[in-house]
Amino acid sequence: MSARSPDTSSISFTALYTGHVWYANGLSAPAFHTRRGSMFYHALAPFEYVGAKIAGGNIRTFLLQRHYLIDHLVRDAIEQRGVRQVLEIACGLSPRGYRFRQQYPDLKYVEADLPDMAARKHRLLSAQHCLNEMHRVVPLNIFSTEGVDAMENIADKSFDRGQPLLVITEGLVNYFSLQSISPFWQRLQEMLAGYAGGTYLTDNYPLFHDHPFHRTMKTLGGMLGAASRSQVSFHFGSDQEAVSHFSELGFTNATVHNPKDFYQQLPIPQSRGNPFVRIIEART
Numbered sequence: 001m002s003a004r005s006p007d008t009s010s011i012s013f014t015a016l017y018t019g020h021v022w023y024a025n026g027l028s029a030p031a032f033h034t035r036r037g038s039m040f041y042h043a044l045a046p047f048e049y050v051g052a053k054i055a056g057g058n059i060r061t062f063l064l065q066r067h068y069l070i071d072h073l074v075r076d077a078i079e080q081r082g083v084r085q086v087l088e089i090a091c092g093l094s095p096r097g098y099r100f101r102q103q104y105p106d107l108k109y110v111e112a113d114l115p116d117m118a119a120r121k122h123r124l125l126s127a128q129h130c131l132n133e134m135h136r137v138v139p140l141n142i143f144s145t146e147g148v149d150a151m152e153n154i155a156d157k158s159f160d161r162g163q164p165l166l167v168i169t170e171g172l173v174n175y176f177s178l179q180s181i182s183p184f185w186q187r188l189q190e191m192l193a194g195y196a197g198g199t200y201l202t203d204n205y206p207l208f209h210d211h212p213f214h215r216t217m218k219t220l221g222g223m224l225g226a227a228s229r230s231q232v233s234f235h236f237g238s239d240q241e242a243v244s245h246f247s248e249l250g251f252t253n254a255t256v257h258n259p260k261d262f263y264q265q266l267p268i269p270q271s272r273g274n275p276f277v278r279i280i281e282a283r284t
Contacts, residue, residue: 015117016040018171019093021063028095031128037093061269062277063171065259066203068268069279070170071096073201073257078104081197083166085159086110089140089151090172092117098125101135110158112140115149142172142184152191164197174205178235182249189250189284198284200251204242205276207234242280251282 020037022028044059074096077083084107088097091111101109111121122137131137136158144150159165167188173181185200192198236242239256246254257279263270 014171015092017044018063021060022067022093022095025064027064027067027099028093029098029128031124032093032095032098034093061271062205062275065268065271065275066170066277066279067096068266069257069259069262070168070201070203072262072266073279073281074100074166074168077164077166077199078107081164081199083164083197083199084108085163086166086168087112087151087155087158088168088170089113089142090169091121091137092171093121093124094170096168096170097135098128098130101130105134107134108159109135110154111135111137112151112154113137114141115139145187151187155191159195161195163195164199165192165195166199166201167192168200169202171203173202174232174234177233178245181235182245185246186249189282192284193250195284200280200282202280204236204278204280205234206236206238206242206278208237208274239278242278246280246282249282251284253283255281257281 016034016037017040019028019032019034020040023030023033023037074083074086078100084104086097086100086107086109088094088109089112091097091113094111097109097111100107111125112118113121118137118139122131125131125135125137138154138158139149140151140154141149142151145152147153155165188200189198192200236245239258242256243254259268259275259277259279260271262268
């Protein structure tokens with residue numbers, strides 16, 4: 001997939017599959033159910049079973065770990081730091097905006113994705129009578145630096161600079177090389193610095209130098225990249241590399257959250273050994 005392509009078809013199967021993982025585990029609503037998502041979910045079940053036996057975890061495990069943990073950090077930002085503005089980029093079939101708007105009626109939530117997926121999400125939420133001036137869906141391309149689909153323009157038209165802003169990307173950044181995604185992160189840092197407190201949350205899959213399944217993960221990443229016609233990349237070889245990289249981009253505080261540190265706090269599935277997924281929380 002070209003880094004600047006506005007077409008969502010190449011990764012739509014992953015969006016549908018992920019959406020059904022959330023639905024099947026009680027994190028979504030009936031409106032988010034899709035037949036194709038259900039088909040992918042059941043078709044991959046044997047592979048998920050083998051993955052859990054061999055590696056101590058599978059894709060479903062990591063998807064749920066990251067979703068629960070991001071939810072926890074969003075809720076903490078709302079309740080402890082007064083965040084009332086959220087931009088979720090590459091929202092796909094994420095139910096997060098739907099759920100958090102029900103829990104926090106004064107929360108302004110803007111969901112964004114490439115045009116086809118944004119239109120699909122808009123139809124879905126419109127049918128649930130969810131959309132209004134506090135909950136919107138807009139087209140956004142992370143590589144656009146000007147125009148209606150540029151992140152900066154959407155933020156300017158949607159949010160109050162005098163209030164904190166929280167930006168989320170889930171299931172996005174590992175589809176691009178570190179070289180490709182870093183300019184977006186740099187622009188995001190510069191944008192968030194213009195608000196009265198900025199927070200960025202993203203999932204990331206580091207490929208630890210000493211991990212026993214290092215070669216297996218590289219092979220699986222290549223297979224996923226071929227299936228989605230994209231470049232699946234593992235950006236960091238350690239949590240400290242991630243912290244250092246975001247610090248170099250200008251974020252004043254970067255924390256890498258490991259799901260295993262939340263096993264006793266959140267109802268998330270546990271991996272055998274060190275989980276493959278991390279949540280990066282970077283602030284300005």
